[in-house]
Amino acid sequence: xxxxxxxxxxxxxxxxxxxxxxxxxxxxxxxxxxxxxxxxxxxxxxxxxxxxxxxxxxxxxxxxxxxxxxxxxxxxxxxxxxxxxxxxxxxxxxxxxxxxxxxxxxxxxxxxxxxxxxxxxxxxxxxxxxxxxxxxxxxxxxxxxxxxxxxxxxxxxxxxxxxxxxxxxxxxxxxxxxxxxxxxxxxxxxxxxxxxxxxxxxxxxxxxxxxxxxxxxxxxxxxxxxxxxxxxxxxxxxxxxxxxxxxxxxxxxxxxxxxxxxxxxxxxxxxxxxxxxxxxxxxxxxxxxxxxxxxxxxxxxxxxxxxxxxxxxxxxxxxxxxxxxxxxxxxxxxxxxxxxxxxxxxxxxxxxxxxxxxxxxxxxxxxxxxxxxxxxxxxxxxxxxxxxxxxxxxxxxxxxxxxxxxxxxxxxxxxxxxxxxxxxxxxxxxxxxxxxxxxxxxxxxxxxxxxxxxxxxxxxxxxxxx
Amino acid sequence: xxxxxxxxxxxxxxxxxxxxxxxxxxxxxxxxxxxxxxxxxxxxxxxxxxxxxxxxxxxxxxxxxxxxxxxxxxxxxxxxxxxxxxxxxxxxxxxxxxxxxxxxxxxxxxxxxxxxxxxxxxxxxxxxxxxxxxxxxxxxxxxxxxxxxxxxxxxxxxxxxxxxxxxxxxxxxxxxxxxxxxxxxxxxxxxxxxxxxxxxxxxxxxxxxxxxxxxxxxxxxxxxxxxxxxxxxxxxxxxxxxxxxxxxxxxxxxxxxxxxxxxxxxxxxxxxxxxxxxxxxxxxxxxxxxxxxxxxxxxxxxxxxxxxxxxxxxxxxxxxxxxxxxxxxxxxxxxxxxxxxxxxxxxxxxxxxxxxxxxxxxxxxxxxxxxxxxxxxxxxxxxxxxxxxxxxxxxxxxxxxxxxxxxxxxxxxxxxxxxxxxxxxxxxx
Numbered sequence: 001x002x003x004x005x006x007x008x009x010x011x012x013x014x015x016x017x018x019x020x021x022x023x024x025x026x027x028x029x030x031x032x033x034x035x036x037x038x039x040x041x042x043x044x045x046x047x048x049x050x051x052x053x054x055x056x057x058x059x060x061x062x063x064x065x066x067x068x069x070x071x072x073x074x075x076x077x078x079x080x081x082x083x084x085x086x087x088x089x090x091x092x093x094x095x096x097x098x099x100x101x102x103x104x105x106x107x108x109x110x111x112x113x114x115x116x117x118x119x120x121x122x123x124x125x126x127x128x129x130x131x132x133x134x135x136x137x138x139x140x141x142x143x144x145x146x147x148x149x150x151x152x153x154x155x156x157x158x159x160x161x162x163x164x165x166x167x168x169x170x171x172x173x174x175x176x177x178x179x180x181x182x183x184x185x186x187x188x189x190x191x192x193x194x195x196x197x198x199x200x201x202x203x204x205x206x207x208x209x210x211x212x213x214x215x216x217x218x219x220x221x222x223x224x225x226x227x228x229x230x231x232x233x234x235x236x237x238x239x240x241x242x243x244x245x246x247x248x249x250x251x252x253x254x255x256x257x258x259x260x261x262x263x264x265x266x267x268x269x270x271x272x273x274x275x276x277x278x279x280x281x282x283x284x285x286x287x288x289x290x291x292x293x294x295x296x297x298x299x300x301x302x303x304x305x306x307x308x309x310x311x312x313x314x315x316x317x318x319x320x321x322x323x324x325x326x327x328x329x330x331x332x333x334x335x336x337x338x339x340x341x342x343x344x345x346x347x348x349x350x351x352x353x354x355x356x357x358x359x360x361x362x363x364x365x366x367x368x369x370x371x372x373x374x375x376x377x378x379x380x381x382x383x384x385x386x387x388x389x390x391x392x393x394x395x396x397x398x399x400x401x402x403x404x405x406x407x408x409x410x411x412x413x414x415x416x417x418x419x420x421x422x423x424x425x426x427x428x429x430x431x432x433x434x435x436x437x438x439x440x441x442x443x444x445x446x447x448x449x450x451x452x453x454x455x456x457x458x459x460x461x462x463x464x465x466x
Numbered sequence: 467x468x469x470x471x472x473x474x475x476x477x478x479x480x481x482x483x484x485x486x487x488x489x490x491x492x493x494x495x496x497x498x499x500x501x502x503x504x505x506x507x508x509x510x511x512x513x514x515x516x517x518x519x520x521x522x523x524x525x526x527x528x529x530x531x532x533x534x535x536x537x538x539x540x541x542x543x544x545x546x547x548x549x550x551x552x553x554x555x556x557x558x559x560x561x562x563x564x565x566x567x568x569x570x571x572x573x574x575x576x577x578x579x580x581x582x583x584x585x586x587x588x589x590x591x592x593x594x595x596x597x598x599x600x601x602x603x604x605x606x607x608x609x610x611x612x613x614x615x616x617x618x619x620x621x622x623x624x625x626x627x628x629x630x631x632x633x634x635x636x637x638x639x640x641x642x643x644x645x646x647x648x649x650x651x652x653x654x655x656x657x658x659x660x661x662x663x664x665x666x667x668x669x670x671x672x673x674x675x676x677x678x679x680x681x682x683x684x685x686x687x688x689x690x691x692x693x694x695x696x697x698x699x700x701x702x703x704x705x706x707x708x709x710x711x712x713x714x715x716x717x718x719x720x721x722x723x724x725x726x727x728x729x730x731x732x733x734x735x736x737x738x739x740x741x742x743x744x745x746x747x748x749x750x751x752x753x754x755x756x757x758x759x760x761x762x763x764x765x766x767x768x769x770x771x772x773x774x775x776x777x778x779x780x781x782x783x784x785x786x787x788x789x790x791x792x793x794x795x796x797x798x799x800x801x802x803x804x805x806x807x808x809x810x811x812x813x814x815x816x817x818x819x820x821x822x823x824x825x826x827x828x829x830x831x832x833x834x835x836x837x838x839x840x841x842x843x844x845x846x847x848x849x850x851x852x853x854x855x856x857x858x859x860x861x862x863x864x865x866x867x868x869x870x871x872x873x874x875x876x877x878x879x880x881x882x883x884x885x886x887x888x889x890x891x892x893x894x895x
Contacts, residue, residue, distance in 0.1 A: 045524050051517070052526060052623040056659045084740055086772075094892045095743025157748070197776045263854075291772040296629035296737060298659050416743055 008215040008255045011227060013173035016188060017166045018068075019144065019206040020061050021198045026143040027055030027098065028167035035204055039158035046161030049093025054297050057082070061141060061165040062105070062301065064197040066311050068167060069106025071191050071318055077103045078303045080296040082141075087288065090157055090414070091146040097169075099290065101292040104140030110319070111171075113183040134184050135172040142166050167197075173212065173227060178247050181211065185240060190319045194344050202239050210236050211247060215254040233268045246271040250276055253343040254339075270365060294368055309461060322347055330354060330370035333453050338379050352376055352389045410443075411452070414458045417442050418466065423465055467857050469587055471542075474774040475891065478572070479541045481509050486540035486587075497532055497647075498582045501542035502549060503530050503537030503634070505838070506624040508539075512625045513557040514547040516745050517757040526623020527658065528592060528634050528651040535650045540588055543578030547758055548629045548742065549594065551608040552602055552827035553820065561817055564607060565629035565889035566855055570814040572586075573603030574827070579637050580607040586892045590638035590647045596628045596731055597838035598810075600635045601846040605809035606859020608848045608887065610644045610875070611637045613834075616841030617662040620655030622815055626687045626741040629660075629735040631838045639848065640885055641876045648868065649850045664866035671803045677877050678712035683802035685720040688833050694812035696852045701808040707881050708874065709807075716802055721794045726836035727828050729791065732771050732784040732837070739768025763824060792840045800862040804871060807833055809846040809858035811891040841867045847875050847882040856884075 025032050028046035032036070046054035054416070069076055083101040112131040146162040149153055162234045169188065171381055175181050189207060192200040200207040214228040237246050250269075256262055269278040294300075317325070319341050326337035341347045350373060357369050373392075421439065440455050468646045479486075480501050499505060504522035504537070506529075511517045525533070532539060541628040546556040554562040554577035562577035564570040565585040572581040576593030580603035583591050593600040595613040604611025612635045613741050615618050619634045625656055627631060636647035654661045684705060689698045709715050742765055747753030757765070769781035798805065810830060820826040837844050840864055851861035857877075863871040 045522075048749060050504075050522065050524075050750065051510075051512070051520070051625040051744065052502075052522070052621075054622050054626075054660075055660050056657060086740060086743060088746070089744070090746075090748055093744060093749060095746065096740055289774045291740075291769070291774070291777070293736065293740070293772055293777070296660075297626075 006259055007218040008258055009176060009218045010178075010247070010251050011173050011214050011231075012175035012191040013208040013212045013231070014169075014175065014181065015183070015212070015233075016169045016186065017208040018169070018192055018198050018200055018211075020064055020165040020167060020177070021196075021206075022058055022060050022064070022165055024058055025142070025163035026058050026061055027163055028053075030163065031260075032164050034164060035206075037160055037435045039156070039160060042160045043162070047093070049095075055098055055143075055295070057298055057301070058165060063311055063314070064195070065105050065139065065141040065167050066303075066308070067195055067315055068169075068192065068197060069109065070312055071195055072106065072109040072111055072136050072139060072169070073314055074106030074109030074136060075103055076106055076303075076308060078101065078305070078308065079300060080105050080303075082298050083292045083301040084295050085112045085292055085447050087290060087291045089157065091143070091148050091162070092445055093146065093159065093162060097143060097145065098295055099142035100140035101290075102294070104138040106139035108136065109136035109139065110134065111184060111187060113180055113441070115188060124320075132174075132180065134174045134180070137172050139167060142168060151399050165463075172328070173214075178244055178251075181243060181247065182240065186244065190342065194316060196316075205238065209243060210235055210245065211237070213247060213250050213254070215251065215258055217258075228264075230264050230266045232264070232266075234271055235268060235281065236270045242271060244260070244271075244275050245276055246278060249276060253278065326350075328347055330374070332371065332374050335452070336371070336374045336378060340374060346377065349389070350374065353392050356389045356393045410455075410458055411447055411462075413443060414455070414462055418459070418462055425466060428463060429466075472585055472587060472891070475568065476565060476572075476581050476585060477560045478543055478562050478578040478585065478587060479872075480513060480544050480559050480578070480579045481512055482541040483508065483539065485538045495535075495537040495590070496540045496588045497537050498541055498543050498579055498581050498588040499529060499532075499539055500545055500576050500591070500593050501791050502545060502594060502625040502627075503529055503542075504625070505539065505542065508542065509624075510542065511559070513545045513554075513559055514758070514761070515558045516747075516754075517625075518752065518756075520751050522623075524623065526634075527558060527620040527655045529623060531651050531653075532592070534846060537589075537650075537862070543576070543582055543591060545578055546575040546760075546827075547803060548625070548738075548761055549575040549596060549599060550738070550760045550764055550827075552598060552830045553815075554578065555816075555817065555821070556758060557744035558758055563817070564814045564855075565891050566608065567814070568891070569816055570855070571606070571817050573810075573814060575599040575603075577607075578604045578610075578639065580604050580609055582610065583607070583609045583637050583639055584889055586639075586888070590636050590643050592647075593625055593635055593637045593653070594627075595633050595635055595834075595838065596631050596734060598834030600633075600637060601695070601834055601844060601858070601860055602831060604846045605848075605860075606814035608803050608856030608858075608884070608889070609637055609639050610641050610845065610847050610879075610885070611635065612644050612648055612868070612872070613843065613846045614652060614868055615664060615843045616649065616838075617660050618664055618843070618866070618868065619652050620658040620661050622655055622657040626737075626813075628737045629741060630733065630737060631730075631841070634840075640858065641845075641872060641879050644845070645876075648766055648872070652868075653713045666752070666867050666869050667864060671799075671801065676712075677708065677874060680708075680713040680804075680874065681716055681802040682708060682713050682716040683716050683798055683805045685718050685798075685805055685807055687720050687722055688807035690723075690810065690811050690832075691884060693808065694852065695856055696807055697810075697812060700850035700852055700857045701806075701859045704882070705806050707878060711877060711881065713874075715806075716804060718805070720798060720805075721836065723832045723836055725787070726791060726839060727825075727832055729784045729787045730835040730839055731767075731825075731828055732780050735764050735768035736771045736781045736784075738856050739765045739766070739772065788839050791836050795840045795842060795864075804864075804867070804874065805862040807860055807862075809833060809860040813852050813855035813857060837862045841865060843871060845871045845875050847888075849878075849882070850884060851887075 084096040086096040144164040148161040200255040212231045503526040553571040554574040562572040579591035579593040584607040600611040844862040846858040861871040
């Protein structure tokens with residue numbers, strides 16, 4: 001029987017490692033900043049694993065890990081400890097890694113992303129409200145290994161990176177598309193940068209990604225059966241672009257294999273960014289016995305609820321909260337608020353400017369100034385890093401156009417545009433949602449300061465009558 | 467006999483520094499350091515071939531403290547390789563001979579340190595104990611050895627054997643010297659997360675301070691039927707000295723020490739197998755092929771007991787049993803101030819007599835293992851002779867109560883003269 005027409009859908013889980021930007025390493029006082037430093041110049045008996053050396057945990061690293069766990073809505077283990085994970089590899093000087101196995105600092109959390117699956121069938125208005133929950137299985141703290149450098153027939157080891165604190169964030173296999181993976185990674189990166197615990201830079205290696213992917217058969221929209229009994233772990237992916245490409249390749253490879261009747265096995269594959277393919281590395285370490293046992297050199301870590309509350313208070317307003325608040329407080333659209341809150345610095349600048357305006361103008365919260373400033377910043381109409389808030393405000397006030405949004409005016413124009421674009425309207429009614437953007441675009445040329453959502457509202461209203 | 471000549475006979479030192487040969491200056495304190503403590507710039511082998519070329523770039527914290535106190539380190543003493551033994555017969559550098567009888571072992575694993583003290587080669591010596599490795603050789607060499615509470619003295623720089631029981635401690639020929647050495651090396655160390663402040667308990671069971679009214683428990687399980695003839699009696703006679711001074715001797719019942727052997731063996735081997743994983747020959751030393759048979763035996767067993775599928779039945783269960791041992795001692799110390807028993811169930815055996823008996827070390831240390839697992843402080847003092855060989859008596863105190871056992875040991879020493887006897891072979895000039 002031919003298997004060609006069997007449909008498969010991806011099931012993806014993500015394991016992300018983030019290098020914490022602490023001053024010192026995880027278990028010794030060596031500097032943690034190792035990027036670009038001369039090899040083996042930032043080491044000591046502890047991170048070199050010399051006989052007699054002992055690990056002493058970095059308090060800040062623990063606090064930051066718990067901060068992140070809280071920001072990801074995790075439960076926190078008030079009593080936690082470190083474990084030894086044993087295996088042999090030249091970049092692991094002690095022959096074991098100090099990590100967390102039994103009781104991670106954080107567990108059972110979640111991250112909400114926008115659900116692209118549903119967004120395909122809904123209008124822009126609805127997609128803003130459509131979210132999917134990605135479950136976080138655990139957030140724990142561990143030490144990094146040294147770095148191997150292969151040249152000719154030699155391998156060199158640089159221990160500068162050995163002992164740098166790493167936070168590991170593991171999700172359940174909840175992803176069903178590459179878009180969701182992309183969304184999650186961008187959001188995770190944003191949260192980490194907001195909290196200020198790491199640059200989370202994939203190119204510099206301070207954010208590393210290991211997706212696990214398997215394919216499950218679909219009949220129509222329904223997923224068949226339990227989770228597949230294998231998964232392929234991908235390594236050596238160091239940019240958002242390569243995440244996409246590697247996953248795309250894997251989806252194709254696994255689908256073809258399954259269609260050919262092959263049984264796929266548990267394995268680890270590396271990604272080759274030049275050839276754009278994945279290749280087998282070693283059997284997935286599920287079978288490997290790491291002989292975990294509690295680290296005897298480090299007493300258990302016990303935290304009180306008071307201490308936890310203090311750490312909680314250290315967390316700044318997170319991107320999601322800020323985005324919501326911007327929409328509420330400044331009447332911005334989700335689209336505008338989302339861009340402005342991409343980086344904390346941008347968001348702070350925006351608020352500074354708006355507050356300046358409110359101070360200077362009698363009628364606070366005109367509903368217009370806030371939007372003007374937002375659009376100016378989004379469209380990069382000025383370098384807000386170079387100008388002060390006051391200077392920006394002056395600019396706005398002098399070039400401010402009083403545009404009274406005349407509802408009737410808008411409706412007249414909408415009707416006119418719709419009448420002139422009957423084909424577009426027909427396409428839209430036939431299911432081509434994308435046409436909406438074109439129609440909105442036309443109208444915004446006339447009313448540049450009106451929120452797209454408002455325009456869409458009016459368009460939809462009239463299209464339904466046509 | 468000069469120190470080098472003496473060392474040729476005893477093999478107590480692996481490395482003798484320059485300072486060893488100099489004449490004793492007035493007020494200078496000469497210290498011998500067990501070769502599992504890292505000494506900056508000085509060969510540190512842990513008596514293993516693997517580290518035969520290892521020159522540490524740093525000092526262990528206790529070594530730093532000794533140097534800061536102005537004392538002089540004269541050399542590194544011989545031991546069982548990686549401390550895997552109770553006799554120094556597993557040293558890759560030859561066995562240490564007992565100064566009282568060169569055909570017998572000095573004990574282990576701190577055999578070199580105890581022999582050096584007994585033969586007068588130094589003022590005091592640094593040893594380490596995982597279970598019996600200070601007390602045992604001190605008893606067999608007729609000197610005083612203190613194993614402090616776990617966490618009282620920093621392990622930073624001590625080549626790890628069993629991370630959860632290892633204790634650095636001093637060996638000397640009098641309680642006073644041991645006390646002075648202890649004061650120098652003890653203390654919380656920011657480089658060792660397992661060190662603690664630890665306060666002595668103020669209210670004794672037998673009333674405050676002093677030996678009068680002190681309640682001393684004699685655990686009958688520690689006076690074993692299988693002990694060598696006259697060893698138990700010798701220790702009981704010594705106990706009566708304390709009774710005459712005003713203490714009350716009370717027979718107590720404790721958990722069978724033999725159970726501690728199983729618990730200790732599993733935990734120790736497991737941690738050993740993990741701690742030795744770093745000896746891969748990449749950054750220092752020789753590679754794994756240089757491990758000796760006893761090392762390999764322990765690594766293999768320890769790897770097995772940590773394996774998934776066996777971890778729960780062995781390591782985890784042993785740790786649970788350990789809690790019972792700890793509780794047993796807590797119960798005892800709610801009734802008595804300290805415990806008294808023989809340190810070892812025999813005097814020093816002849817060299818070679820135990821070869822082929824893989825568990826020999828654990829059997830010999832049976833009277834130390836439980837208190838080591840519980841992290842308790844203990845001291846061994848010479849208390850007599852059997853067949854002209856030294857017998858040691860140990861005092862075990864509640865956690866953090868080094869002061870108490872040092873004080874009682876001192877009172878005993880002042881009333882006896884066992885510590886004044888020296889072996890015929892000794893340093894001269």
